[in-house]
Amino acid sequence: MFFEGSEKKAEITIDATQLSLLTDISDDFWPTLVNHSNAKILSSISNDQCKAFLLSESSLFVWHNRLLILTCGETQLVKAVEYFIQTLGQNVIKQLTYQRKNEYFANAQPSCFGSDIKLINQYLSGKAYRFGEMDSHHNYVFHLDNRHEATEVSYELLAYQISTSASAHLTQANLSASDIRDFLCISQILPDFTLDDFVFSPYGYSLNAIKNKQYLTIHVTPQAESSYISFASNIDLMTLAPTLLEILTPKSFDLMTFNEHEFEDKLKHHIPAQYVCKSKVEQQLNNGDLVSFTNFILPQSTYVAPVELNIAGDNHAL
Template sequence: MYLLVISCILTRIYSLFFEGSEKKAEIIIDAKQVSLIDDLADSFWQALVQCCNAKILSKIENDGCKAFLLSESSLFVWHDRLLILTCGNTRLVHSVEYFIQQLGMNKIQQITYQRKNEYFAHAQLSSFGDDITLLGKYVAGKAFRFGELDGHHNYIFHQDNNFQVSKEDKTYELIAYQICQKASEKLTTVGLNPHEIRAFLQLDRLLAGFILDDFVFEPFGYSINAIKGLQYLTIHITPQANSSYVSIQANINLITLAPEFLRILAPKSIDLLSFNELEFSELAQQYIPKAYISKSLFQQHLSNNSLVSFANYILPQTSFSSAELLDIKGQRHAL
């Protein structure tokens, strides 16, 4: 009965808002033993995604990469690795556990698990601590927090073994919070189709030559996967004004693309995170508009040879906003 009550409460909560903050896992395998593209059928990936309470909506592929658009974010598969992101009320760690159990640790070279602070962390089914306790049953690892505890921050767990990541293995994240009213109103227009959103974000120009796969959610929300050879980019948008959140992740340099996205979205705050971008500070100084002020800056070498850099920026406000009137009966999650 207690679990039923909790389930009903969580269902009620998620009918009122959607948690855009994502959990993320990357698993690198020994491609000499198995190819994730050639040796595993799509049914395997369907089962893996179901483990975290998500489902596959569509797929695009080329010779080097499969990209699955999910009901909660994305899954990318290459011959030697996978990258999965899930948002909402998912438990991504269960998908990681499924992968470990099915393939065995002898085929896995490195596991990285990441989770950022949520808008409504208390509504999640687990915490970062819960997740890495589960992973600890299979791998020894280290965990770090990037960012201030009372602000935007990321938790990163990585397997602590002899594996060394290539310095050429670069990835980037650009997270935008509280997008401007114009962008929020556009992206919450009833009946908006994928072509209109791509035009608004100018994605056909920015991603020329990429294979694109996108989806518009009900009532609002947008996801797109883009692949070109081994390159990928994915965007997930929760546009509602009271909890707007845009996640852009790629292995192409998002710092150099930041001015384009910031001009369109004009968020009040952004996070930048990169793995192995040695010129992170120089690029951020060059490309992040001067109107944004750095609030926190963290950098750490991991034992797997990765250099992780994280920065949070805010756009100082020059005028007062009105306090939000809360529905004290229907918004108990926000009180």
Template sequence: MFFEGSEKKVEVLVHNDNFSLLTDINDEFWAELVNCCHAKILSSISNEQCKAFLLSESSLFVWHSSFLILTCGETNLVNSVEYFIQQLGVDKIKHLTYQRKNEYFSHAQPSCFGDDIKQLSQYIDGTAMRFGAMDSHHNFVFHQNNGFQASAEDKTYEIFAYQISEQASKHLTREGVNSADIRQFLRLEELVPGFQIDDFTFEPYGYSVNAILAGKYLTIHVTPQADSSYVSFASNLNLIELLPIILAVLKPASLDVLSNNELEFEALTKANIPSNYISQSLVQQSLTTGSVINFANYILPKQHFSQAVILDVNANNHAL
């Protein structure tokens, strides 16, 4: 079974004078927004500063003045952005960032990044960039050009782990595995002590978790199948400092690290990524918003020959 774990991601900040996304927009609106990209809401948790929706394909977080949505699989996230704009008006948007990772099965997607940007550009003027080499791991980022200046305190982090260890893959795909077991395996209590947790274990494989504490959040999405294993982490917690735990658990053959506005990126990665991981890509770019995006891809070099993978010519063509 193959599943596209790589996410598309949108972060929208709004002008919130006498207006709150958290208290003035009802759950039916968010359910329809999610439905527009062909996903659905499974559950939610909330506090006074944030509401977190667990989706059939990833997550949605809503604060008073912003929202963040990530979707995986064969979703068309740009349709949800268009719904938001059409319902509330483009003038309501203070700033928008759209991000999309390289996929395992890009040919199975309903659109590519170029298609998405053409659709967004009907409403928003912006700049598109690629972080990382086209023939390797990379992230596309489109951000609005409207004079917005980001706060120096607005920092976000993402970790993308590929080809997790055989031990981790077997543990996460074994029969009868449940959410409590996966929380313990991922060492969630160490990653987010005291956080409110909402998680879901998918059939036959897969796991998603949202964690919130005041305005802080962490979301993790696990696609554990050995042939296309992928685990993503997104947070406004410093995930680079948490990498020793993440790498000890998953032992991935490759990982991407992406940060927004983390000025100590080089020192942090050097301190927290073992020396046996070698960087293949290092990209740093200042945006018109005043923020800085850093992207790095690391691999564990192969020391020995492996055997070719035998394919089933009659199987789903996503794998061929």
């Protein structure tokens, strides 16, 4: 079974003197926004500073002055972004960042990064970058061409081709949410967080966690042929990397950070020695954000044998 776990991601910061996304927005706005991306809300948790929505494809987080939304599969996140702009207006938006990364089967997607940002650019002008090599792991980033106070620090850890044992564990029949939380050491990683999670059928898992303004979201696509597990957070995933990598032992992983000024030092201290850096780049964007990206691989001594494809099956298999 194939599923594109790779997420599209948008973060929008607004002028909080005009409105609060937590208190001034009607309850039906968020389901409508999510529906525009061809996803739906499954459940939600909240505190005084944050609302977190678990989606059929990934997650949505809302604070007083910003939102973060990630969608995976064959969703069109850009349509949700367009709905936000059309409904609340361009003038309320202080900054917008839109990301897409390399996908296992890009040909199965209803749009590409280029067409997405052309749509956004009809409303708000910006600049785009590619972080990473074109023929390897990379991440596209679009941002509005204006400066903002770049104080939010965030992290993404994206693990590919997890170990055979991890994939086998996460694709067991009748696996419960508590089983997966124990496997991922969630209680160790997220003490005192409020949790919301969901186990998909036949495979897959999503978790949202919040504590005050802090958040972490995890999305698991465990199928061996396209395994991918993502972690996105404003807590320091670089210090958690040794634990996560020991659990999953991926053949490769990406780390991407916004405004982490100790990126290089943390790589040296926290990335296990058996991983080899294949790509590393850092860029101060015009909007004020410092973006760092790196890709690590685990050197292989055995290789995948040729796989016969079903030419009568879905096009993405080809």
